Amino acid sequence: MINVVFLLLIFFLMTSTIQQPAPFEITPPNGDELNMAEGELSVYVSSDGTVRFDVFENDIAWQRLAGKIDEKSNVKLHVDAALPAPILARVMTRFGTVGAANVEIIATVK
Template sequence: MRFSRPPRRRFAESVVPMINVVFLLLIFFMISARIAPAPPFDLSLPVSQSETVLEEDMTLYISSENVVGFRGAVGADAWAALQTLNTQQRLTIRADADLPTPELAKVLARLAGIGLKTVDLAVGRP
């Protein structure tokens, strides 16, 4: 008596290696990405030839309408957050290019009144 062989079962390819690669890529991009908070409003920075890298955590944003933002707080809340800073910390100002210079001078005077001694002005590249 002759029996026929059972049909060969085709093995499905495992997706586990592909899932492993996807998770490794995800971890790589999460570790290598620099996650910084978004500015509270859109700014167009003044232009300069300097290439100094500034800290993102200690950034004061100033809009063209003289509205300030710091660490997610805007207006009076931003000024309250600035008063809690250590006076030895370095603060970066990202002011809109359309902000009038006398308004920027008033902000700098107010920061000096708080006691902040070192302030950097962020500018864009041409």
């Protein structure tokens, strides 16, 4: 019995993936269809407009993001559903200033 439990433990450890946790809890907006984004960089925006990239927030996050973006970079934008549209528009405009051409907004279907 112990051998079976040990083998199951090894199986789950080998097949699991370890990801960095989201910097803050967000409620993603609903989408019409589920699109699996395959971006390389993840940017998070909270409901109050706080932008986070990696461990950096707001202006420092934008500077760090600008340093990592090239013309082939894909960016996943995780946005809280309660984020006002004018703030989202400002965030999307800011992506153009840092050189991000491919930005995907992540939404979930409920």
